[in-house]
Every structure is written in structure tokens, then in C-alpha cells.
Amino acid sequence: MKQILVRIDRCVGCKTCELACSITHSSSKDLFGAWLSGQQLVRRVQVETNPERSVNLPIQCRQCREPRCVSACMTGAMYLDERTGVVLNRQEKCVGCWMCVMVCPYGVIIPNEAQKVAVKCDQCVSEGHDPACVKACPTRAVKFVEISEFDKGVRRKFLSKFIAGEET
Structure with missing residues (x-):
């Protein structure tokens, strides 16, 4: 990886x-x-x-091995792709609660206010x-x-x- x-x-x-x-x-x-x-x-x-x-x-995003954003996501929008090791966000499932934004220890998840979804580095997967x-x-x-x-x-x-x- x-x-x-x-x-x-x-x-x-x-x-x-x-x-x-x-x-x-x-x-x-x-x-x-x-x-x-x-x-x-x-x-x-x-x-x-x-x-x-x-x-x-x-x-x-540091692509944490045990990502807090994934644990905090109530809809399952944030998930860890086991194949690539990249934390990804299914934006169609994101409800804009910003829990992932609040728990990220690096402050790298950005709330996109216009679309009401969280945005983060996906390593261009x-x-x-x-x-x-x-x-x-x-x-x-x-x-x-x-x-x-x-x-x-x-x-x-x-x-x-x-x-x-x-x-x-």
C-alpha cells in the first residue's frame, strides 16, 4: 500500500x-x-x-489504520477500503452531521457547506x-x-x- x-x-x-x-x-x-x-x-x-x-x-488525511471518522460516522458514509488502506467517503450517504470533522485528530476533514457533505483526501483513488x-x-x-x-x-x-x- x-x-x-x-x-x-x-x-x-x-x-x-x-x-x-x-x-x-x-x-x-x-x-x-x-x-x-x-x-x-x-x-x-x-x-x-x-x-x-x-x-x-x-x-x-493521514489514512489512519483505526480511523475515528469511520467509527463516528452514523450512516456508514466514511469507510476504510481494506484493499487500498484509504479512508473514503460515500458522499451520497453523508448527511452532513460533521461528526467525522469533530473527531479527526488532524483536522483534515472539511465540511462542504454548499453540498452538506464532508470532504477529505481520497488519494485520487x-x-x-x-x-x-x-x-x-x-x-x-x-x-x-x-x-x-x-x-x-x-x-x-x-x-x-x-x-x-x-x-x-
């Missing part, structure tokens, strides 16, 4: 990942078409910035290709790697140094 890995040392905060995600999940699948249609674009990844520390961090945010990132800060690569400890070591203030 693959997971999205973020190298915060490479992110420049350009938000290209946000735009690519929004366009990929739009009905038109292109920026000009989405703009012409007046459709509200909803991103599933967001780049948080901390100018004091010169840090940018793309944040999206339905698109049949690598995630749009990964393909669009000009600095390759966002990667799509096997979990074995993800768990090698490189990320953990970097974050430990970053939290301790040794990395910026």
Missing part, C-alpha cells in the same frame, strides 16, 4: 497541490472550466504556513492515478510512496529535529 509523504524541508508554500486537488475533484477537471462554471472548488489538502519559522506544511497533489508539486515535497518507505524513519528523524528546533 502507498501513502502520501510530505518533505517539509522541500515545501515552498506555492499551494500548487491545493489547486491541483481542487481541479481534479471538480466536475470540469480543468481550471478554466471550473472557473467558467462558477463551481465552488473544494480542496482536500491545505498548506499551512508559519512565516516566523519559514515553514510550509501540506496537510491532508477514483481517478485511477497517483494523487494530483503529488503530480503537481514542483519541488517534489509531496510524494506517493510505499508504506515500507514511509516507515523507514527518515520522516520521523526529520520531524524530531524540526520539533526540537534544529531544522527549519
Whole structure:
């Protein structure tokens, strides 16, 4: 199984990942078409910035192994796809109660007020290709790697140094 890995040392905060995600999940699948249609674009990844520390961090669903959003979902709209390991949302079953939004420890489930459904990163599973945010990132800060690569400890070591203030 693959997971999205973020190298915060490479992110420049350009938000290209946000735009690519929004366009990929739009009905038109292109920026000009989405703009012409007046459709509200909803991103599933967001780049948080901390100018004091010169840090940018793309944040999206971590695809938890025991997702709280799935447990909290009263309609079964949120579910864990056992084959891919991706937490998905059947929007036709979502009633907009926002329980998943409230219990997500990462704050990455977004309430789409216009459609009354919860929105989250689905790793572009339905698109049949690598995630749009990964393909669009000009600095390759966002990667799509096997979990074995993800768990090698490189990320953990970097974050430990970053939290301790040794990395910026």
C-alpha cells in the first residue's frame, strides 16, 4: 500500500497541490472550466504556513489504520477500503452531521457547506492515478510512496529535529 509523504524541508508554500486537488475533484477537471462554471472548488489538502519559522506544511488525511471518522460516522458514509488502506467517503450517504470533522485528530476533514457533505483526501483513488497533489508539486515535497518507505524513519528523524528546533 502507498501513502502520501510530505518533505517539509522541500515545501515552498506555492499551494500548487491545493489547486491541483481542487481541479481534479471538480466536475470540469480543468481550471478554466471550473472557473467558467462558477463551481465552488473544494480542496482536500491545505498548506499551512508559519512565516516566523519559514515553514510550509501540506496537510491532508493521514489514512489512519483505526480511523475515528469511520467509527463516528452514523450512516456508514466514511469507510476504510481494506484493499487500498484509504479512508473514503460515500458522499451520497453523508448527511452532513460533521461528526467525522469533530473527531479527526488532524483536522483534515472539511465540511462542504454548499453540498452538506464532508470532504477529505481520497488519494485520487477514483481517478485511477497517483494523487494530483503529488503530480503537481514542483519541488517534489509531496510524494506517493510505499508504506515500507514511509516507515523507514527518515520522516520521523526529520520531524524530531524540526520539533526540537534544529531544522527549519
